[in-house]
Structure formats: structure tokens, C-alpha cells
Amino acid sequence: MQSDVTRAHYDRLADTYDENWAYSPEFIAWMTSGILARLKLARADRVLDVGCGTGLYSCGLAEQADVVVCTDPSSGMLAQLPNDERLLPVHAGAEDLTQGRVRLPHDGYDAILLKEVVHHLPDPSQVLSDLSGLLRPGGRILVVMLPMSIGYPLFDAALRLFQERQPDPQAIATALTDAGLNADLTYEEFPLAFTVERYARMVRSRYMSLLSSFDDAQIEEGIAEIRRRHPGPELRFPDRFAFVTGVKA
Numbered sequence: 001m002q003s004d005v006t007r008a009h010y011d012r013l014a015d016t017y018d019e020n021w022a023y024s025p026e027f028i029a030w031m032t033s034g035i036l037a038r039l040k041l042a043r044a045d046r047v048l049d050v051g052c053g054t055g056l057y058s059c060g061l062a063e064q065a066d067v068v069v070c071t072d073p074s075s076g077m078l079a080q081l082p083n084d085e086r087l088l089p090v091h092a093g094a095e096d097l098t099q100g101r102v103r104l105p106h107d108g109y110d111a112i113l114l115k116e117v118v119h120h121l122p123d124p125s126q127v128l129s130d131l132s133g134l135l136r137p138g139g140r141i142l143v144v145m146l147p148m149s150i151g152y153p154l155f156d157a158a159l160r161l162f163q164e165r166q167p168d169p170q171a172i173a174t175a176l177t178d179a180g181l182n183a184d185l186t187y188e189e190f191p192l193a194f195t196v197e198r199y200a201r202m203v204r205s206r207y208m209s210l211l212s213s214f215d216d217a218q219i220e221e222g223i224a225e226i227r228r229r230h231p232g233p234e235l236r237f238p239d240r241f242a243f244v245t246g247v248k249a
């Protein structure tokens, strides 16, 4: 997806993003603890949350660190960031940072998070290599992303498009190794449950950016396909994530 299309998608979604993505306090707590377990923050750490969105995970980072610089190219998403002096908003895409178009407030960071962002980067390996250069000695970078195939109860055309677009977590791990970091790839999943009605609303609001590639008629056809496949009132499926960590010696 091109960056201006992506930005428009997230600006439009910003007001309802937390409703869609904060599936439950349990999900946020589960994901936050998975992130914190890997980033191993210390109280004095400076953190960079690249593509922070509304700051759903920046807040958990801020509780264990000194400061979290929250960057996102969508002003709509960034506007939802909680008002907290430990969260420093920076309006920028990852490439704006790595190519020097936007200056960060510090020279180096102890931890960098990219959660569900890497699929938006035209050249993830280059951006990750450049971001690795911002790590202080002992610094950690964590990429949280969906695997190449997902068990979401979406319609077939959406699942096919996902598979075409989603980067391979193993390639991300290789990019971190190539950038001189000690890389590690693990997977974990969280069980999700929604009523079909709620999931239909999420699909209609294009809760995943790839759904923006479908027009209204295609989305309604897709929802009808989901309803045909799942005649019961509830949808249960695992949300599986790849966690790719890179540590600078």
C-alpha cells in the first residue's frame, strides 16, 4: 500500500482504532507482557515506538522506561496518544527518521519497537538496518508482526491478498542479523472470540489496512461469505504473532 493511501486509511480509522484493536484488556495485557519480556527495559531506558499508532503499547513501555518517543506518519492516530509527559509524539514515518527528514530528540535508543508496522514499509530490511544504527550498545529492537498466513475468519479474497503482501518473519530476522544484531524469532498466539455481528462491523470499518483495497460492495460480499461460512453467533480463532528480536552486542 502506498504511504499516502496508508496515511489516509489510518487517519480515517483513528477514532475507532482502539475499539477494533483493544480486543479486550486481556489481549492488550497479553501483548504488552510479550513485548516487555523481550525488550527487557530498565528504568533509565530511552525507547522508540515506530508506527506507535494511538499508543496502545507505548503506555506499557513508558511504565518501565524513562521516555518513549512515539512516531507515526498518521496525524489522526498520533492525536489519540494519551497526554503523558513520558510519551513524546513525533509526526514521521520510519523512512523520515532513517533518511534524516525528521530529527529525533535523542542520538540513541535502548529499545525500539515496531508493532504491526513492518508490512507498511516498502523496504523493511533497509529501514531495520538503519534503525539498528540508532541502538545504543546492548540495545534491543523488536518487530511484532503477523505470520505469513493467518487463521482469521476473513473472506477468501482478503486472505489471499494478505498472503501476497505479508513479509516473511524469517526474512525480518535475517535482516536484523545482516544489520549485525543477534536475532531471535518466536511465535505466540492469543485466543480471540467475537460475535459475528461485531466482526462484521470490524470488517466493514476495514479494521485491517488490507481491507481498504476492497470497495464497499466487495466488503459486503465478503461479509456475506463470512456469515455463510460461520452460521453460528460467535467466531473463535487464534491471533498468532511473530516476535522478532535483535540485540546489539
Ligand SMILES: C[S@@+](CC[C@H](N)C(=O)[O-])C[C@H]1O[C@@H](n2cnc3c(N)ncnc32)[C@H](O)[C@@H]1O
Pocket (backbone or CB within 6 Å): 003, 006, 007, 010, 021, 050, 051, 052, 053, 054, 055, 056, 057, 071, 072, 073, 074, 077, 092, 093, 094, 095, 114, 115, 116, 117, 120, 121
Ligand atoms: C496496525 S497499526 C499499529 C499501531 C500500533 N503499533 C499498535 O500496535 O497498536 C500500523 C501503524 O503503522 C503506521 N505506519 C504506516 N506506515 C508507516 C511507516 N512507513 N512508518 C511508520 N509507521 C507507519 C500507521 O500510521 C499505523 O499507525
